[in-house]
Amino acid sequence: MVTSKNLVEGRIDFSNVKYISLKDHESISERSNVCIGDILFAMIGSIGNPVIVSDSRTFSIKNMALFKRIGDSLLTKYVYWFLLSEQRTMRRYATGGVQSFVSLNYLRTYLIPIPPLNEQIRIVSKIETLLPLVESYGKRQVELDDLNATFPEALKKSILQEAIQGRLVEQDPNDEPASVLLERIREEKERL
Secondary structure (H helix, E strand, C coil): CCHHHEEEECCCCCCCCCCHHHHHHHHHHCCCCCCCEEEEEEEECEEEEEEECCCCCCCCCCCCCEECCCCCCHHHHHHHHHHHHEEEEEEHCCCCCCEEECCHHHHHHCCCCCCCHHHHHHHHHHHHHHHHHHHHHHHHHHHHHHHHHHHHHHHHHHHHHHHCCCCCCCCCCCCHEEEEEEEEHHHHHCCC
């Protein structure tokens, strides 16, 4: 039995599924038979997390919407990317007290703009071309945020280090070297 907790980053995680009887599976499959190419969408808790089914294992679903492929005029990946982009909106309109949810009726009446097939293909292609760049920029943004968080303290330490080493201002050749000053301080300390 696959539930919303098993939808992880665009895939189904079968490592912690609960097992049900064959009779229960057959009963569930009468109304929601999952096939390769279908889209699963969590309706309870972490609403969204769409997954295109690519695994040939036999399983049942619970508390999930099942988007079946219909005809050749609708590209599954287009619907997947649309659902992924709309999940935040759907979460805002979720109901429920302890655990938020969207109803099947809500999902059935949710409008999905469907352009011509060639345009769907072009949209999916562009998304899949740009997504690695977006992910790369996201990682770099995290690195930049980390750098910005640590930069003030690192700069302070660097300035102090430069000051201690006498590199912040031009040195006067008439000043005694630090080694001589340190030796004088040591001798004064011993004398005291």
